[in-house]
Amino acid sequence: MEAYTQPPPPTAPAEPSPPPPPTTSGSPTDFLKGVVGKRVVVRLTSGVDYQGILSCLDGYMNIALEQTEEHVDGRVTNKYGDAFIRGNNVLYISAAEVL
Numbered sequence: 001m002e003a004y005t006q007p008p009p010p011t012a013p014a015e016p017s018p019p020p021p022p023t024t025s026g027s028p029t030d031f032l033k034g035v036v037g038k039r040v041v042v043r044l045t046s047g048v049d050y051q052g053i054l055s056c057l058d059g060y061m062n063i064a065l066e067q068t069e070e071h072v073d074g075r076v077t078n079k080y081g082d083a084f085i086r087g088n089n090v091l092y093i094s095a096a097e098v099l
Contacts, residue, residue: 032057032093039096040065044089048072051096052083061087 026034035054042050042063049072052065068083069076 031095034099035093035095038099041094041096042085043091043094044085045091046089050083050085052080054093055082057093058087061090061093063087063090063093 036056038054039051040054042052042065044050048070050065050068050070052068055064055066057063063085065083065085066081068080070078070080
C-alpha cells in the first residue's frame with residue numbers, strides 16, 4: 001500500500017519589492033538650473049537661513065532672491081521683497097519644495 005502525502009499548502013504570492021530610491025545623477029549645475037524660479041533655502045556660513053524664490057545666481061554663487069524671509073534659530077526675523085546675497089557667505093542652497 002502506498003502512503004498518501006498531501007501536497008504542500010499554496011504559498012502566498014510574494015510581496016513586490018519597493019522601488020529603488022531615485023538616483024541623483026545630476027550635477028550641481030543641473031540642480032541650480034532646476035531651482036531657478038522655485039523656493040529655496042540659502043544657509044549662510046553664519047547659520048542664518050534665507051528662504052525665497054531664486055531669481056538668479058552666478059558662478060560666484062551670488063544670489064538674488066524674491067519674497068525673502070530671514071530665519072534665525074528657526075524663527076522668521078525679517079521679510080524682504082528682494083535680497084542679494086554675496087556668494088562667499090553661502091554655505092549651501094537647498095530646494096524648499098519638491099522638484
